[in-house]
Amino acid sequence: MNVPGDGRINSFALGGEVDVQAGLLFQKQPITAPMLHFGLGEHHTAHVTRIIWPNGEVQAEFKLQSNQIVVARQRLK
Numbered sequence: 673m674n675v676p677g678d679g680r681i682n683s684f685a686l687g688g689e690v691d692v693q694a695g696l697l698f699q700k701q702p703i704t705a706p707m708l709h710f711g712l713g714e715h716h717t718a719h720v721t722r723i724i725w726p727n728g729e730v731q732a733e734f735k736l737q738s739n740q741i742v743v744a745r746q747r748l749k
Contacts, residue, residue: 688703
């Protein structure tokens with residue numbers, strides 16, 4: 673019996689990238705560990721966060737607040 677997977681590459685998304693924009697501040701980090709840290713300076717909100725999953729899918733999150741832990745869940749298509 674052939675059972676298809678659910679489309680996820682790995683549980684920590686290692687090999688993906690995350691971009692964060694807060695005002696004129698823009699940061700990009702590769703996903704090399706289960707947790708990433710972005711410094712927003714004086715900004716209280718990351719206006720847009722773009723996650724590029726290892727399988728190439730792009731996901732955007734909007735208006736994430738500073739000083740909190742955000743768990744990104746991959747939306748499977």
